[in-house]
Amino acid sequence: MFIKLTHLLLQLLFILAFAPFLTGIIKKIKSKSQHRKGCSVFQVYYDIAKLFDKEVVKSNVTSVITDIAPYVAFITAVTAAMCVPMLSGYSLLGAFGDAVFIIYVLVLGRVFMALAALDAGSTFGGMGSSREMFIASLVEPAFVMMLFTLGVGSGHTSLNLMGAGGHVLVNTFLIVALFIVLMAETSRIPVDDPATHLELTMVHEAMILEYSGRQLALIHWANTVKQFFFIAFIANILLPTADLGVSGIGGLLLSLGILAVKSVLITMVIAFIEVKSVKTRFFSIPNLTSVAFVFAFMGFLISFIYRG
């Protein structure tokens, strides 16, 4: 019991500590590609810490939803990430919550952020909120199709056991689909430019325009954790590494280290995509998400061949 709690704590601390590092890597690669020196890879940590020490400026139009939403976004992102197997192919919470739960818990976080955007009574919030919900409803079928493929292929829906019995060809298609889902859910180019200053092109940034101070810090942290959830999903479930047989606390740390290395590599691929492409027109996003769905569906059909 006590050991299980320490595992829980270890995974929680790793998620919270490691997630902002990946966003820092993306920013560093982007700035290097633009021949800028760029800020350090740890800048996201400094930003979050700075925001926690700032005053919150709240609009007097807002209600309790604005106060609740950062908590809901943060807690749902962390809960989803906690269900991904990280400690030697196992996560404690993954035995209680499975893939279907994760889908809906992420939707819960998104719904609250969208509501908070409408709370301030400004046009920006409504715009960002409607676009975000639209993109989410397009990307949901692809994500669910991917989870169906994994669930049907392995016979389980618990994330701890879903990676078993995956085949390279099937996983390749699913990885492509999941990359597109990742870019849509975490507001990366080509779906949404996270560094844009134009409200006309904002999706996610427009939703959090009214936030400041410690609430904004929580929201930024939540976004990094959500991004880490998708990256860890790719790393540990779609690209599983063999069990190295080291037991005890050393084994856990080794598996976390391997996850860190894989995450950094995947993040570099994301950054590469972000550097090489531009933000698409908003109404071209259904085309992109259809591509994701088709890849996931092809993975599903191919998995039939290997089921015999």
Next chain:
Amino acid sequence: MYTLDLPTEQIVSHLKGGKTMDTYDQRGGMALKSACLLQTFIHAAFLLLSVYMLIYKKFFTFSVALPLNIKLSLGTDHLTVFFFLLISILGLCVSLYSRGYLRPYQTEKHFNAFLILYNLFGISLYFVVMARDIFGFLLFWELMSLTSYFLVIFEGHKDEILKSGLMYFVMTHIGTVFIILAFFMLYKHTGDIYLSRVNMAALSRGEILTALLSAFIGFGTKAGLVPLHVWLPKAYPSAPSNIASFMSGVMTKLGIYGIIRFAFYYYPQYPLSFGFILLAAGCISAVIGITHGLVQSDIKRFLAYTSIENIGIITLALGVSYISLSLGDRVVGALAFTAALIHILNHGIFKGLLFMGAGNILRSTKTTNMEVLGGLIKKMPKTSAFFFIGALSACGLPPLNGFVGEWLLYKGIIKAGADIGSTLYSVPVVVSGIALAFTGALAAYGFVKTLGITFLGLPRSEEAEKAKELPCLMVFPIGALSVLCLFIGVYPNFIVTFANQVTDSALFTHSVSQSAFTISAVGGNLSMVVLAAFALIFGLLVFGFMGYKAQRFGTRFYGTWDCGFDGLTSRMQFSGQGFIKTVNRLLSGTFVVNKRIRYTKGDLTSEGIRFDIHFDDNVEKSIYTPIKELVRIMTSRAQKLQQGFIQIYLAYVFVALILLMVFYL
């Protein structure tokens, strides 16, 4: 000389034959109080009865002898008692709510008749599920349909309400024709009028399918499956909100009750084609329901379309169950069946809650058009909080009750996809799962729009600004249902036990097992208690940390960011139509959009522009309107036979006589 202080208004209205509110305040609204008290007692009695029967597993049958030598046989079994639970929970809350909601209606002309019909409607629901012979079932089904028609058109002084009521009346009787046909086939196959399992060996496939299809069409009309759903979005906004709540939560489920009886109890042969019909109808209803619901500006119309969507989800679950059973997989069959039952109960609870909340909004702001509302969360905090919980339940979000049914359904679909060997049958099931995910995401979109535009932001009109919270009697039932939503969501074990009992009685197996805080099905666990506990503890830690920071660094209030413009008005917010413009553009081919731009002249120098947009039902326009046109054309052609001269009618009789003599002699 003395002056007479006459109560002029009362005298005048008394002379006119009407009654004023004063009359009722003096008498204390005895009719309303007693009617609602009677309803409350009936529903509470049935609730206790159903809980007792579910726990102690005692069931009964009895016969009622009516005059004219008619004997009705009534009985209870697991499915009946499960529906008792649904009807009584919702009925109890609605009757408490009606006590407050119907108070301003007391001066209406036929209010006493309304109360009697309301009580009859409530009772008839119980008797429909208790009926054990064909005549009893049809008798109480007709009673339910007729009373609900009169309840829907209660505010019939408005023209469109009468029209919606007429459409409901016609559609429900078309359905009744098919139900009678289905019962006729049942009588033919069982040989007597008692509702029981048919001897399947003697029947051909075509006969079974005919019976099932007619039952499906007949009961599907009541349930609201596409394309037989066109009465729903018209009837629910027209009906008073407590009636709409009761109808949506319970009456549509009685259509599903009929389908379950025919498909799983009376004809348990499970022909595969009927399973695919159920699956297809479920998918289409779910997708069409939510896409039409998204674009509505009226809250009650939106809720009516989400009812269609949820009925589609339930039918989808029944379809998955049916297909699995016909392919021999009893595990998935039982699992999907349990998912359907749990979703029936959950949907009744949260949809009833949402309609009563809409009634509160209507009572408080005189409108349910979300384009003129806004900022209600500050004016009506309790109603808003409970409406939020109901809406989050309707999206199927954990830790609320809508999620439990959806979780079981997803597990069933995944296991069906894994178990069904042939790709031909497995791909449609998995694609229906994708349709389910799509509707879930669109439902979240629709509810964010409804919640955000109605409750959040700035009020868009004077009525919204002057809104006030309603008295406790109208808020308490909604609160009770919200607490139930939360409880079932976190601890679904009771409901799972009851649903397992019903599944056992129908399919002789059940697939959902449970331990202390977990429910598990086909190799996956869901322990909402553990997850909620983790979220709560972690949330408290974060809250504490944020509180520490708040104490050190504080909060400042300012206006909404307006780029220094300093003139933000409520009309500058997003509107509901703007919010769904993206979907409108993406799916524009599937809607029927009515746009109108009118230019109004104020005085000589000012001119106003008014833009009206409303979305009609595409199914209605593409299927029903051509049929209506065809009938109209045919009857107007046939009308030429009726010239109005008696000589011509005599000539018809003469010609018919000659023809008969020629052909039969």
